[in-house]
Amino acid sequence: MNKMWKTARLSIALVIIFALVGCGASASELTDDSETSQTANNEGAIESRDDADTETESTTGQESTDAGNNKGNDTLVVYFSRTGEQYKVGVIDKGNTAIVAEMISEQIGADLWEVIPVEDIYPTDSYNNLIDVAKKEQNDNTRPAYEGEVPDLSQYSTIFIGAPVWWGDWPMIMYTFFENNREGLAGKTLIPFSTHEGSGLSGFDKKLSSACPNSMVGQGLAIRGNDCQNDQDSVRSSVKEWLVGLGY
Numbered sequence: 001m002n003k004m005w006k007t008a009r010l011s012i013a014l015v016i017i018f019a020l021v022g023c024g025a026s027a028s029e030l031t032d033d034s035e036t037s038q039t040a041n042n043e044g045a046i047e048s049r050d051d052a053d054t055e056t057e058s059t060t061g062q063e064s065t066d067a068g069n070n071k072g073n074d075t076l077v078v079y080f081s082r083t084g085e086q087y088k089v090g091v092i093d094k095g096n097t098a099i100v101a102e103m104i105s106e107q108i109g110a111d112l113w114e115v116i117p118v119e120d121i122y123p124t125d126s127y128n129n130l131i132d133v134a135k136k137e138q139n140d141n142t143r144p145a146y147e148g149e150v151p152d153l154s155q156y157s158t159i160f161i162g163a164p165v166w167w168g169d170w171p172m173i174m175y176t177f178f179e180n181n182r183e184g185l186a187g188k189t190l191i192p193f194s195t196h197e198g199s200g201l202s203g204f205d206k207k208l209s210s211a212c213p214n215s216m217v218g219q220g221l222a223i224r225g226n227d228c229q230n231d232q233d234s235v236r237s238s239v240k241e242w243l244v245g246l247g248y
Ligand SMILES: Cc1cc2nc3c(=O)[nH]c(=O)nc-3n(C[C@H](O)[C@H](O)[C@H](O)COP(=O)(O)O)c2cc1C
Pocket: 018, 080, 081, 082, 083, 086, 087, 094, 095, 096, 097, 098, 130, 131, 132, 134, 135, 163, 164, 165, 166, 167, 168, 169, 195, 196, 197, 198, 199, 200, 224, 225, 226
C-alpha cells in the first residue's frame, strides 16, 4: 500500500512539474531555453529545399525533399532513447528521441550512434518504474555504462547529441558518454537536442558545455515527445528549419 502511494505521489508530482514548467510558471531558464532553441531561418529553409531533388511541398510551391542532402558527411548523431511505456504517448516501439535523431541523420546524411545501456536497467513495462530508477540515478549521480565502441570521433567535426529530458537534466548515462569521450569531443562542435514534455532544452547546452569544456556548443533544439509519435510532419519541418539555420 505504502509503495503504491509512493508511486502515485511521484507520478502526480511529475505531472505537476511538467505542467508548471510547460506553462513557464517556474524554472524560467528552462522555458527560455525552449523558446530560443527553436528559432530557425525560414528563408534559408526554402533556399535549401530549392537545392533538393524530390517531392514538392504544395503549400509553398517550392521544390522540397525528404531525402535530405549530404552536408553531414563529417557529422555524427549520438542519441539515447527509450521504448516501452512513456509519458503521454503510451507504449511506443520507437523512442521519441530516436525519431528525431533519425530525422537529422536522414536529412543531412550523418552517421548515427545509439547509446545503449550495458545492462537492462531501465524498465519498459511501466513509466512509473522508469521514473523511480531515473530519479535514483540522478540522486546518486551514477554513471551507467553503455555497450559497444563509440565510433572514431576523429572523423567528425560536428556531433549532434540528443536525449530525453529526465528530471530536468540529461539522463546520467549521457554524462558517462561525455566524460568517457571528453578528449575525443574536444575541438568539435556539439549540438544538443532534447525531447521533453514541457521542460524544453532544460539547460542541455550549458550542462554539455560544462561537461565538455574543450568543445564548442551550438544552438540546440527541443521537441515535444508527444509530437514525435503523433505529429511527425511538424517535427520534421522543425528539424529541417533548425538544420538549415545551422548551415546544413
Ligand atoms: C524518467 C523520466 C523523467 C522525465 N523528466 C522530464 C522532465 O523533467 N521534463 C520534461 O519535460 N519531461 C520529462 N520526461 C518526459 C520525457 O522527456 C519525454 O517523454 C521524452 O520524449 C522521452 O523520450 P524517449 O522516448 O526518447 O525516451 C521524463 C520522462 C522520464 C521517463
